Amino acid sequence: MHSKLFTFAVLAGIAAGAGAAPDDHPSVKRATNLPPSAELVYSVKANSHGIPLAGNGTITWQQGGGKYTLVTEARSGIFGKVLEYRSEGGVDAYGLAPETYYEKRIRKGAGTTTFKRDAKVIAFADGDKTVPLKGGEQDRSSAPWQLAAIARATPEKFTPGSEWSLYVAGRRNAEAWTFKVVGIEPVQTGHGEVKAVHFSKSPPKSKQGQQVDLWLAPSLDWYPVRLVFTEEDGDSFEQLLDKVNKK
Numbered sequence: 001m002h003s004k005l006f007t008f009a010v011l012a013g014i015a016a017g018a019g020a021a022p023d024d025h026p027s028v029k030r031a032t033n034l035p036p037s038a039e040l041v042y043s044v045k046a047n048s049h050g051i052p053l054a055g056n057g058t059i060t061w062q063q064g065g066g067k068y069t070l071v072t073e074a075r076s077g078i079f080g081k082v083l084e085y086r087s088e089g090g091v092d093a094y095g096l097a098p099e100t101y102y103e104k105r106i107r108k109g110a111g112t113t114t115f116k117r118d119a120k121v122i123a124f125a126d127g128d129k130t131v132p133l134k135g136g137e138q139d140r141s142s143a144p145w146q147l148a149a150i151a152r153a154t155p156e157k158f159t160p161g162s163e164w165s166l167y168v169a170g171r172r173n174a175e176a177w178t179f180k181v182v183g184i185e186p187v188q189t190g191h192g193e194v195k196a197v198h199f200s201k202s203p204p205k206s207k208q209g210q211q212v213d214l215w216l217a218p219s220l221d222w223y224p225v226r227l228v229f230t231e232e233d234g235d236s237f238e239q240l241l242d243k244v245n246k247k
Contacts, residue, residue, distance in 0.1 A: 024175065025131070025134060026166065026167050028094075028136060029094055032149035033149055033152035034063045035221045035222055035223060036063075036247070037061055039244075040060075041241070042239040042241055043055075054076075055075050055082070059072050067090055067091070068091060068142075070145060071084070083104070085101070086101070098138060098139045098169075099115050113169055115169070124174075137166075137167045139168065144224050148222040162181045189217075189240065190243045191241070198213065212227075212228070214228075226240050227239045
């Protein structure tokens with residue numbers, strides 16, 4: 001099983017590219033309203049070099065007392081747990097304020113990227129490189145949840161064609177992610193059909209990279225109900241919500 005297929009979540013594991021220039025480091029203070037704590041259960045489908053694969057996954061989201069924890073896991077029937085991402089941190093005037101981002105994938109060692117708020121830098125798991133910490137930065141797991149928190153606070157602004165940029169760190173580097181609202185679309189979930197806001201993140205025109213499509217459902221507290229990652233070589237990975245267990 002190709003390990004890069006298990007780069008979900010949250011959104012998380014977007015393929016690493018070159019670090020963004022300072023002008024591509026958005027730091028925007030927006031109103032936020034965090035979704036309530038919950039465990040989300042997903043069915044998972046992937047395609048690796050034309051071979052279909054299936055499994056299941058969970059996203060455990062917990063927030064309260066000015067702190068949050070976000071744990072993403074994926075499993076396959078053959079290999080068991082193939083992925084774990086963990087984002088932990090606080091909540092500040094920008095919304096989610098990650099302190100650590102941990103990533104572990106099958107056949108790859110674990111790594112932790114650290115948001116050093118006292119020193120105002122992000123230190124990456126792989127290598128000695130750092131980038132400035134200006135405010136509002138996210139990691140690859142927290143980014144969709146920050147987007148959901150902004151949408152919950154100002155849903156009227158999430159109109160088709162609107163764009164939302166975040167500065168997102170992984171284990172090697174950080175770059176600007178720009179999500180564009182495609183429209184409102186039906187998604188068939190374990191809760192039945194729900195209307196969801198479809199966001200699309202394309203790689204920069206000057207680079208190759210991963211396409212990310214994300215569906216957030218206003219009727220389900222803006223939780224992610226569907227996530228699709230498409231690699232530049234055609235491999236794909238999809239999560240579809242089965243159920244929500246409120247904490």
